[in-house]
Amino acid sequence: MKKLIMIISMAICLTLLNAVFPDGNELLKKIDDNMLSKTMKATYTMTVQTKRATRTMVSVNWSQGTEKGFSEYTAPAREKGTKMLKDGDNLWIYDPNTDRIIQISGNMLKQSVMGSDLSYEDFMEETTMQESYSALVTGEEIYQERDCWVLMLAAKKPDISYQTIKVFVDKERFLPLYEERYAKSGKLLKTTQVQEVMQVKDRWYPKQMLYKDALKEGKGTLFTIDKIEFDVKIPAYIFTKASLKK
Amino acid sequence: MVFKLAWKNIHGAGLRSIINVFIIALVMIGIIWMQGMYAGWMRMAERQSREWQNGDGRYTFRSYDKYDPFSWDKSNGKIPSELQSLVKNNEAVPILISQGSIYPDGRMISITVKGIPYNQKVLKLPTSELKDSKYNIPALIGMNMAKSSHLKLGDVLTMRWRDIHGAFNAADIEIVKIMDTPEMEVDNGQVWIDLARLQTMKDAEGKATLIVLKNSKDISFTSADWRFQSIDDLLIDLHNIMKVERAQALIMYAILLFLAMIAIFDTQVLAVFKRRKEIGTFAALGMTKREIIRMFTVEGMMYAMLASVASGILGLPLFIYYGTKGWKMPSSYESYGIAGLSDTIIFYYSPQMILSTIIIVILITTVVSWIPTLRIARLKPTDALRGRLS
Numbered sequence: 061m062k063k064l065i066m067i068i069s070m071a072i073c074l075t076l077l078n079a080v081f082p083d084g085n086e087l088l089k090k091i092d093d094n095m096l097s098k099t100m101k102a103t104y105t106m107t108v109q110t111k112r113a114t115r116t117m118v119s120v121n122w123s124q125g126t127e128k129g130f131s132e133y134t135a136p137a138r139e140k141g142t143k144m145l146k147d148g149d150n151l152w153i154y155d156p157n158t159d160r161i162i163q164i165s166g167n168m169l170k171q172s173v174m175g176s177d178l179s180y181e182d183f184m185e186e187t188t189m190q191e192s193y194s195a196l197v198t199g200e201e202i203y204q205e206r207d208c209w210v211l212m213l214a215a216k217k218p219d220i221s222y223q224t225i226k227v228f229v230d231k232e233r234f235l236p237l238y239e240e241r242y243a244k245s246g247k248l249l250k251t252t253q254v255q256e257v258m259q260v261k262d263r264w265y266p267k268q269m270l271y272k273d274a275l276k277e278g279k280g281t282l283f284t285i286d287k288i289e290f291d292v293k294i295p296a297y298i299f300t301k302a303s304l305k306k
Numbered sequence: 307m308v309f310k311l312a313w314k315n316i317h318g319a320g321l322r323s324i325i326n327v328f329i330i331a332l333v334m335i336g337i338i339w340m341q342g343m344y345a346g347w348m349r350m351a352e353r354q355s356r357e358w359q360n361g362d363g364r365y366t367f368r369s370y371d372k373y374d375p376f377s378w379d380k381s382n383g384k385i386p387s388e389l390q391s392l393v394k395n396n397e398a399v400p401i402l403i404s405q406g407s408i409y410p411d412g413r414m415i416s417i418t419v420k421g422i423p424y425n426q427k428v429l430k431l432p433t434s435e436l437k438d439s440k441y442n443i444p445a446l447i448g449m450n451m452a453k454s455s456h457l458k459l460g461d462v463l464t465m466r467w468r469d470i471h472g473a474f475n476a477a478d479i480e481i482v483k484i485m486d487t488p489e490m491e492v493d494n495g496q497v498w499i500d501l502a503r504l505q506t507m508k509d510a511e512g513k514a515t516l517i518v519l520k521n522s523k524d525i526s527f528t529s530a531d532w533r534f535q536s537i538d539d540l541l542i543d544l545h546n547i548m549k550v551e552r553a554q555a556l557i558m559y560a561i562l563l564f565l566a567m568i569a570i571f572d573t574q575v576l577a578v579f580k581r582r583k584e585i586g587t588f589a590a591l592g593m594t595k596r597e598i599i600r601m602f603t604v605e606g607m608m609y610a611m612l613a614s615v616a617s618g619i620l621g622l623p624l625f626i627y628y629g630t631k632g633w634k635m636p637s638s639y640e641s642y643g644i645a646g647l648s649d650t651i652i653f654y655y656s657p658q659m660i661l662s663t664i665i666i667v668i669l670i671t672t673v674v675s676w677i678p679t680l681r682i683a684r685l686k687p688t689d690a691l692r693g694r695l696s
């Protein structure tokens with residue numbers, strides 16, 4: 061009897077939730093529409109703030125859909141000329157000091173980029189949220205003076221790095237402002253805080269984000285978008301290995 | 307007669323002979339001592355490797371490459387049914403290997419996570435400690451690992467890993483035992499937890515990367531997924547290190563022998579010069595040049611033979627001391643991670659090694675003694691009788 065009451069209560073709660081909150085997967089579609097583009101060119105400044113030191117790196121990045129990406133570091137002098145090309149699951153890194161191209165593939169993509177709190181996957185990734193996750197709106201919050209929906213994302217496939225993600229999404233702009241990425245066990249692993257936003261034509265985009273490994277000490281990695289252009293024409297040679305040595 | 311004369315001459319030479327014998331004996335002691343050390347090191351490293359890591363050989367999942375941690379999540383498979391009875395009877399132990407990270411005090415340290423059944427009896431690892439922990443995952447680490455990562459008994463820290471599909475997982479582990487192991491490969495950067503627990507954590511039920519055998523003699527199992535590695539295959543790195551070490555030691559032996567042989571050579575040159583009248587007399591009495599040369603050569607050879615006896619007497623206390631008490635290597639050597647260097651090396655002197663050393667030294671001494679006597683072949687008996695060297 062108790063079980064029956066519980067099931068009925070849960071069903072009522074879920075129905076009420078659905079009635080009050082929008083459909084999570086619809087929200088994911090809107091987030092994807094806002095965040096993704098056919099092509100993109102951007103200049104990023106990445107500041108890695110470890111316990112002992114702070115390092116700042118500047119890179120110019122090109123991407124095409126979710127499959128292809130190309131980055132070139134322009135500062136500091138030590139990293140200048142380092143280039144990365146992503147094509148599907150493969151990543152090639154060009155080191156100007158040794159004048160060599162190194163291929164990194166598969167699991168290596170899950171490693172940290174330049175000692176930051178971001179993995180190569182996080183950095184190069186532009187996968188659609190809809191493809192990877194199913195979402196449920198679980199509540200509302202005010203984050204940085206903006207009204208947000210609280211979304212709980214559950215991975216659709218077992219090979220997705222973070223099986224659960226909690227996201228605060230701006231109700232009007234459909235921009236994720238805060239993310240918590242969890243391990244399968246439910247332990248918090250990473251957080252992403254959008255600290256500043258910008259409007260690029262008709263879309264809202266993060267200007268400055270703080271990525272933080274929740275298990276590690278340190279202030280995290282600050283990621284600033286200095287310049288961004290969507291749906292720009294990118295020459296095909298950019299996404300070839302030949303462009304790494306150019 | 308040649309031996310008798312040679313012995314008389316050695317005896318007559320007095321202090322010079324004693325010094326020659328003493329020098330050769332010292333060289334022999336040095337060579338045997340060093341060879342004893344290498345043999346002892348090798349034996350100990352082999353024993354430690356068997357006891358702590360490799361058993362009597364193992365089955366390794368074919369795609370496993372210990373130097374490529376990024377491939378480990380795909381380098382495991384179901385324990386073959388043919389080997390399961392061995393595992394059940396504690397005749398084999400399955401080990402699952404994974405890459406992971408631990409976060410002591412907010413520092414990230416990359417580690418190798420190894421799952422081993424807590425009730426195994428094949429390896430010396432104190433795995434019984436992995437059975438229970440009330441709230442956390444019980445973990446076993448080595449002393450070196452504890453030292454390098456500043457961990458102590460009872461510490462609770464977060465460990466992060468990926469399951470075999472690639473999804474992140476994390477949980478708190480508790481250090482329930484810090485083991486004192488001489489085998490650096492089971493210590494440095496390693497965290498051991500119960501196999502069943504790791505299999506669940508990685509979503510790899512029933513899977514293993516290695517299956518270590520207690521005795522490989524009667525096992526003939528073959529499989530496309532698993533390759534058998536004998537203890538010799540597994541110790542190939544150690545054998546290679548030993549080859550290099552022995553090659554370096556050979557240079558040392560050569561230098562020691564060279565110094566000793568200079569003394570012998572010098573003695574022989576002097577003997578031929580000082581005893582030219584005696585050579586002439588022997589020739590006049592009917593001894594052939596060959597017999598005279600043989601007499602001088604035998605003298606040299608007898609130095610080496612006497613030195614063998616002397617090295618036995620003089621070196622015995624040293625050999626016994628290092629053969630029983632051993633030689634504790636400086637603690638800084640432990641960080642090299644070379645098998646056998648973290649414990650006291652008990653020297654081992656095989657009869658074969660002692661005999662071969664003695665024979666080689668005698669042969670070289672004989673050759674070195676013979677070379678100066680070649681002048682006798684050019685000597686005219688009349689000149690020799692007059693004390694001249696032609």
